[in-house]
Amino acid sequence: MDIYVGNLAYATTDDGLKAAFAAYGEVTSARVVTDRMTNRSKGFGFVEMPDREQAQAAIDALNGQLLDGRPVRVNESQPKPRDDRRRGGGGFGGGRRGRGDRGGARGDRGDTRW
Numbered sequence: 335m336d337i338y339v340g341n342l343a344y345a346t347t348d349d350g351l352k353a354a355f356a357a358y359g360e361v362t363s364a365r366v367v368t369d370r371m372t373n374r375s376k377g378f379g380f381v382e383m384p385d386r387e388q389a390q391a392a393i394d395a396l397n398g399q400l401l402d403g404r405p406v407r408v409n410e411s412q413p414k415p416r417d418d419r420r421r422g423g424g425g426f427g428g429g430r431r432g433r434g435d436r437g438g439a440r441g442d443r444g445d446t447r448w
Contacts, residue, residue: 335389336411337381342366343402344375354401355381359388380411 339351352364366379383389389410397408 335383335386337383337389337393338378338407338409338411339381339396339401340378340407341404342375342377342379342406343404344377346375346379346402348379350402351379351381354396355383355392358392358395359383359385 337355342351346366348364348366351366352361355361355364360383362382362384364379364381367376368374369376381392383392393408393410396406398405400406
């Protein structure tokens with residue numbers, strides 16, 4: 335079972351997260367999510383436990399408890415929702431769609447200049 339752990343202290347490490355859950359059973363992996371630019375914790379992480387009963391026992395026991403001085407929120411991880419807004423690529427759009435007549439080369443305009 336994949337478990338979401340929120341409200342982590344910035345000092346919490348992967349090993350510390352794993353140790354907290356290992357008291358309730360086998361932990362396959364534990365990862366604190368970090369910012370790519372600063373490499374600083376984002377304050378949440380994920381733990382994977384293969385046994386569903388052990389995972390549920392860990393969730394029940396640790397939700398709301400202090401971990402590194404902060405009360406953590408622990409629950410079963412939900413799949414990341416697919417957001418329609420993410421389809422369009424980002425940035426400044428590109429192309430000339432829907433911009434009206436704003437000048438620039440438009441090919442044959444029907445008038446002769448010279």
